[in-house]
Amino acid sequence: MSFFLGMKEQGEPDKPWRECKLRSQIITKSPAETERFAVDFAKSLKPGTVLLLIGDLGSGKTTFVKGLAKGLKIPKEILIHSPSFTLINEYLGETPLFHVDLYRLESLREIEELGLEDYFARRGIVLIEWADHAPYLWPKEAVTIRFEIEGKGTRRITVIP
């Protein structure tokens, strides 16, 4: 698998995605490929980064989060909360990972009450699934990652800085 980027389509030579300033895009052909992309993506993340994950149910957001945790070398045992009952999971590795899932929260008020600003200040990586449920709350330097279902096993992932 290789990560084909928007930049490459514009005639740039192959580069790691992280050198690209413009939006970059990859097509993955299995959940394992999405995870591997996330593992690679994790290596370049600086503490304090907020990632906004948007895309339909089943488009691969949680699969990406798993890969990211793996890339940050976060052992599974450090999972503090059960993912099915909480909205915010904290994975306390060397760089902590905060995983927020807003799927069940529809109103802006409910989301505001989570106090997510506290997480933005904690020098970890903050991942927000369904960030489009509260489009006005995010720091302006947050990076959006869009997931699209292209086919049965195929997903298009676009990183929009």
Ligand code: ADP
């Ligand atoms: P979301 O969190 O966006 O709702 P999940 O990551 O939980 O999505 O689920 C993605 C589903 O799509 C899984 O059932 C997974 O097996 C399937 N899938 C098929 N192809 C891919 C792919 N290329 N990348 C990620 N998931 C895929």
Ligand code: MG
């Ligand atoms: Mg999910």
